[in-house]
Amino acid sequence: MNKILVIAILATNVFTAARAQVTITLKDVKEINRQCERKIQRLQNLLNKISFKDNNPADILSSIAESYDDNSRNKIFYNSKINFEDDINPHSDAGNTSNVLAETYLKDFNIKYEKKPEFSVDFTDIQYSPVKIKEYMFIVVRYTSNFGNRYVTDSTNYVPRRREAEIRVEKAGGNNWVTSILKIRFFNPTAVADPSEIEVPVRLDSLSTVYLTPTQLKEEQKKDSVANDVRLKSEAALADQDFELAKKDINDGFYEDALDLLTKAEQLKPFDFLIYKEILHTKRLIAENTFQYLKNAADVAKSEHDYANAITNILFISVYV
Helix, strand or coil: CCHHHHHHHHHHHHHHHHHHCCCEEHHHHHHHHHHHHHHHHHHHHHHHHHCECCCCHHHHHHHHHHCCCCCCCCCCECCCCCEEECCCCCCCECCECCEEEHHHHHHHHHHHECCECCCCEEEEEEEECCCEECCCEEEEEEEEEEECCEECCCCCECCCEEEEEEEEEEECCCCCEEEEEEEEEECCCCCCCCCCCEECCEECCCCCCCECCHHHHHHHHHHHHHHHHHHHHHHHHHHHHHHHHHHHHHHCCCHHHHHHHHHHHHHHCCCCHHHHHHHHHHHHHHHHCCHHHHHHHHHHHHHCCCHHHHHHHHHHHCCCC
């Protein structure tokens, strides 16, 4: 037998055996699912920011770049070259689409999807596959994509479509995991399963030799889902408190303090349109109350003989001197 072929077969057998020995715990599964859900929600939030009419074009491009930047806390994708099955064209579906890179998809979405002064992208009915392994560990998250605005090219409205994201899962020590989206495609119910994909066995805990059956795992995930809903409601309540305090600070002129509170609120409730809109508003207020901005405004008012506004801006300037 050809030596190269023998080596290839041996390597394949070793790799398959190594994969078969990989196990995770129930605690791992819960953490992986939480992270994967957050990744899908972050994608939803990114698309909403891109299509938000009042957003600054430079901020949009910055958000796009951060979504595949290894050093960004807002990273969503494995890198800028991952594949999207393009759904920006409302006439596309499984088997009738083109593959584009993440960077291209996001920049096309910025141009081809209608912008309005509210959030219009909503991902619903999120479902998880078991954790699987091939060359790497991953999970498939299936969801319904709802685009509320229109396709700019021909003003066509969108209908809900089922999508799925393949999310890479990597161990980062302890119960810490790193997740990043590798592929996004249309859900195809007739697609043939890849025989090289193996479900990762799930143990009850790190010391246990007991493995959960698929039914037991679903029951545990259902319990975790209920607990997660309680946690999200608690975080939403805290976010609402910070939001109200921020509005008071804005009224009192404490814009930096307000922005800190709003940033905390957004971390607790990251997909809230009102919080995001208030953040943009507060950033504009901060920019408009810098020394240079007020000086320019005073100079303009003076040149136009609008002395009342000139004096007002000079009084504000005195805060910075």
